[in-house]
Amino acid sequence: METKAPVLLNAVPPYGHVISSDKWRNSSLLQSLKGVKLIFENELGAADFHLPNKSRILYVSECDIIARNSYKRKLVRYRNSNSSSFQMLVLVENTRVSEQYFPAVQKFVAFDLGLTLLPISGQTEASQLLAQMVMKDNPFRRSSSSRLLDPLVLALVQQVPGVGRAKALALLQHFSSIGQLCNASPAELEPIVGHAAAQQIHNFFHKSSSSAAR
Amino acid sequence: SASPAPPGPVSILADSRCISNGVDLMSCLRQRHAATVHVCSLDGCYFIVSNRMAAERHSQSDLASMPNRKRLAERLNGLQGSFERVCLIVEKDRTKPGETSRPFQRTRFYDSTLTALVNTGVRLLWSSSPEESAGLLADLARLEQRKGQGIAVPLEVKGQHRQQALQLYSSLPSVNYAHALNMSHNFSSIAQLINSSVDDVQKGGCMGRTRAEEVYRFLRYSCDSFLMHTSKSGRSSSS
Numbered sequence: 001m002e003t004k005a006p007v008l009l010n011a012v013p014p015y016g017h018v019i020s021s022d023k024w025r026n027s028s029l030l031q032s033l034k035g036v037k038l039i040f041e042n043e044l045g046a047a048d049f050h051l052p053n054k055s056r057i058l059y060v061s062e063c064d065i066i067a068r069n070s071y072k073r074k075l076v077r078y079r080n081s082n083s084s085s086f087q088m089l090v091l092v093e094n095t096r097v098s099e100q101y102f103p104a105v106q107k108f109v110a111f112d113l114g115l116t117l118l119p120i121s122g123q124t125e126a127s128q129l130l131a132q133m134v135m136k137d138n139p140f141r142r143s144s145s146s147r148l149l150d151p152l153v154l155a156l157v158q159q160v161p162g163v164g165r166a167k168a169l170a171l172l173q174h175f176s177s178i179g180q181l182c183n184a185s186p187a188e189l190e191p192i193v194g195h196a197a198a199q200q201i202h203n204f205f206h207k208s209s210s211s212a213a214r
Numbered sequence: 215s216a217s218p219a220p221p222g223p224v225s226i227l228a229d230s231r232c233i234s235n236g237v238d239l240m241s242c243l244r245q246r247h248a249a250t251v252h253v254c255s256l257d258g259c260y261f262i263v264s265n266r267m268a269a270e271r272h273s274q275s276d277l278a279s280m281p282n283r284k285r286l287a288e289r290l291n292g293l294q295g296s297f298e299r300v301c302l303i304v305e306k307d308r309t310k311p312g313e314t315s316r317p318f319q320r321t322r323f324y325d326s327t328l329t330a331l332v333n334t335g336v337r338l339l340w341s342s343s344p345e346e347s348a349g350l351l352a353d354l355a356r357l358e359q360r361k362g363q364g365i366a367v368p369l370e371v372k373g374q375h376r377q378q379a380l381q382l383y384s385s386l387p388s389v390n391y392a393h394a395l396n397m398s399h400n401f402s403s404i405a406q407l408i409n410s411s412v413d414d415v416q417k418g419g420c421m422g423r424t425r426a427e428e429v430y431r432f433l434r435y436s437c438d439s440f441l442m443h444t445s446k447s448g449r450s451s452s453s
Binding site for chain 1: 320322325326328329332333337338339340342346349353357375376378379381382385386387398401402403404405408409432433434435436437438
């Protein structure tokens with residue numbers, strides 16, 4: 001029985017490096033991969049490459065796709081090998097020869113297995129993409145949304161018909177939360193916004209708005 | 215209510231801005247995939263295929279062009295705030311009749327955009343035509359329906375007061391239009407939602423726990439009237 005060191009399966013290379021499965025040595029993909037340091041390893045399990053951003057890559061070639069079925073087993077084995085929080089990517093060669101099968105491949109990879117598929121035309125494009133993935137910057141980094149809630153509360157209160165900014169501000173000075181405002185009686189609202197508006201606001205919150213009778 | 219949803223037609227919401235370049239897609243969704251599609255005014259050009267999933271559709275050249283990336287990043291970040299799952303359908307550019315189809319020139323910029331999208335957790339799907347995109351949207355909606363996340367309430371809300379209530383629900387932070395729809399069908403009045411427990415908010419809005427907690431906290435959040443007035447400017451002048 002083979003005994004695989006789990007350390008290697010979970011190995012994350014340092015920035016600027018790629019861990020590549022041994023079988024890719026001498027491939028045109030790696031030969032055109034410039035400015036990236038390579039570490040060869042034959043214990044990567046089902047994956048072909050490990051990248052510094054904690055992602056694993058499986059390469060599905062045109063041949064794999066045309067031969068049918070064998071690639072599915074490879075993909076399932078790959079998916080099941082994910083022991084930790086790796087991002088699992090699948091590069092799929094989408095060429096003139098394989099494009100007729102592409103929708104079916106995508107269905108299997110993305111819908112059945114829930115993996116991320118990236119189409120490429122061949123090894124040259126794959127190596128360009130890999131080179132980008134090894135780089136560090138991410139223009140889409142999520143801005144942590146530590147937004148102030150006060151303006152949002154103010155905006156919501158203005159959704160009440162007949163309540164503009166001035167009335168909303170006045171109301172929130174007396175009833176500081178939406179919960180308090182909703183549960184205020186018309187009599188409590190009246191000194192702030194007048195009789196008619198007080199009635200209207202109270203009704204708005206308490207009027208039945210459900211389509212289903214309860 | 216653990217009964218599995220009947221495999222009826224899937225419900226999809228589409229922003230009105232999706233129509234301009236999506237007529238084929240829309241009719242294909244309705245006719246070939248028998249989806250119930252409701253066009254409404256969402257806060258961006260996207261589709262909602264379940265209570266937790268939104269999908270945007272972009273042409274490949276759109277994704278590859280320089281000035282769009284920042285806007286795309288902002289929009290997707292926004293969507294990720296109110297949807298647990300965000301998909302991007304990348305559609306091959308359409309060639310006009312008579313025009314020879316030029317192979318897409320893949321640039322480093324395009325690759326870095328893809329990489330960034332993948333790293334941010336946006337799911338990418340690939341399509342070669344509007345018809346195929348419609349199929350992907352329907353597949354997504356069906357998959358979500360099987361997982362119990364499909365939009366199960368009617369997509370339309372009738373009556374002025376209900377419409378206004380829907381508007382109000384949509385302005386709750388992190389609440390998407392599908393959650394708001396669920397709320398307007400499941401709560402008998404706005405006051406009922408406001409006075410609900412976290413559990414009931416979660417159930418009525420068909421949303422995740424963290425989101426329900428956020429809504430619950432927001433409804434009880436005590437405003438600082440000073441902060442509200444600072445935006446008026448000029449009032450706070452202390453030396």
